[in-house]
Amino acid sequence: MRLGTLARAARAGGIALAVFAAIVLAADTPALAQQGTAPEVASESPVDGLVPGNTLGGTSDTDFWRAVRQGEAGNVSIPDQKSATLVQSEGELWRSLRNGPIALYASWALLAIIVVLCLFFAIRGRIKIEHGRSDKTITRFAGVERFGHWLLASSFIILALTGLNVMYGRYVLMPVIGAEAFAWLTMIGKYLHNYLAFAFMAGLAMIFVMWVRHNLPDRTDIKWILQAGGLFSKHLHPPAKKFNAGQKMIFWLTILGGLSVSVSGWSLLFPYTTHFFGGTFEVVNSIFGTSLPTALSVLQEQQLATLWHSIMSVFLVCVIIAHIYIGSIGMEGAFDAMGSGEVDLNWAKEHHSLWVEEVLARQGEAGKSTTAPTPQPAE
Template sequence: MLNASLNKSLYSVIALLVLVMGLGLITSTAFAADEQSSQQQATTRTSDADLWRAVKAGESGYSTDKGLESNVLINVVGNEGKIARDTYLKPAIALAVVGVFAAFLVFYLVNGASKLDKGFSGKMVARWSQADIWLHWIMAVACLLLMVTGILIMLGRHFLAPYIGEGLWAGIIAFSKFSHDWAGPVFILSWLLCVIKWMPLQTFKLYDLKWFLVVGGYINFGPFKGKHPDAGFANAGEKMWFWTLVFFGLFVSVSGLMLVLPNLDLPREASMLALLVHGVSAAILIAFTIVHIWMATVLSEGGMECMVSGYCDENWAIQHHNLWYDEIKDNGTLKYKD
């Protein structure tokens, strides 16, 4: 009887030990599995963070697409270029349009136009050929169309789109894009012909420095009043405008072709650089074009007639381009309108 009780007790103890060992094994296995899962989750979180950090930094990965920069999800240069465009380029274009126009409006209201000291003579002197006039106006119309449509494309969403319907805005922006693309080649060709044809007349001379010192004789008050500096066929201001058109016209033309031609397949860096160069060059040309229009139409009495008929009043020629007038008078090429 005693042996039976002892054996039963031993069996109970052994069973209890087996149960405890089993529970311990299960618990340690579960703990190890949980720890391994936690480590895997931590590794996954770290890997995801590293992955997106690399993506945002512009690092390349792998893609089955073999196109240019297809392995890059986020182009850093593209984002930085967009920030530069919005932060600096858009305000520069707005300043070129509003600021320069407003400055010349104030100048005109204070100073008035530059009148002819002796009035109009009634004698019209030949100044520009018909080919010159056609070239000028073809380039001028193309240039103005490019400027207006470019401003709409760049800034229209800020000053126009909020005040008109979405359908009308869509039509305006689509027309602007179409017109901008097709006016470009016209401008480039006419610009190139004008540069070749007019460059010999645009070399700077020593007397041009005085023109700048007395502001071209356009000031109607103070010590500058009545000062008419020497000038050849083109005065110093016209020469400065011409060479601005030469260099920045080249920049805006090349960068525009880079942006509009689909088969170039440029990297994003080159495209963004072209966009920024295009915008900066356009802002400078817009500012100088506004100055040019003010000078030709408002500030210089009799100046607009030159590019309408090709002739200028003799007193206008003597007052604003005296060296050129003396030259054509001396060499016998002075020609009056019949």
């Protein structure tokens, strides 16, 4: 009921604005004001759809409004040139995509990943250290590596929650906590989302620099993939270096997905200043011979950026939910790697045997000149 009234008011307001703007546009729009014999205008008042001053010339009302409806831009004397376009149909398309299929499929994807993980947990249970905990540990991640990881992880989790609130909060949270509390929460969330984006980018850059060399694909990955990482068997422990093939996938999805979310997010942080999609489409066209539009208006750029940002973010959230599962309740001993940085030697041998050999060999070498015994006895 209220919505209907609002819609009618908005429509009436829109028509009034359109009439006003038509007057402004027609006064100085060569594309719209075509040549032709001007019809006689009896009065200066805008009655019967006539524009005062006869500035429409020979352009019929139908042609004029069709041009406006099709997004033709007029001229405005204020600095904001976007306001010269009265009707931008892509806005409606954007709205229906965002509130329709994107919101719907994103919620299905989130639900699906949670269901899959619950099923996996129900069937496989917690992946145990097969040979039990030893009395020795080995250093897996240095302090700076853990700092980079947690900078990335904590900012990402807040970004994900505040972003999902923008998408679903009004349907999920608002009915529970009320409109006023929801408004406050969303406003705080928006600031967190805007500023923590920089922490996320910094964390992403840190882990890229620190871990990229360990995440280049190599021959050991093939065996790991063929044995599905031993995830479905209690006694299978395919050899792996510092990161196994599954972790390499997570790493690259995080880096590339994170980059994509950051770049599209940058467009949203600094609206109407970027032309990333036009530029990207140009490259895509030149590689694949497609004919994607490259001369996009700043508004179209903005609309594409928000759509892409939501799609990529939800995709990344799904990937990271799986990662968090395996790094915490899904696998015994895994969390220690990012908690204290020290992992149990048996855990390390079962999941990263080649890496353990490398570390021990390196320390054996070093031990010849220094006294650096490793592994360390567990506390």
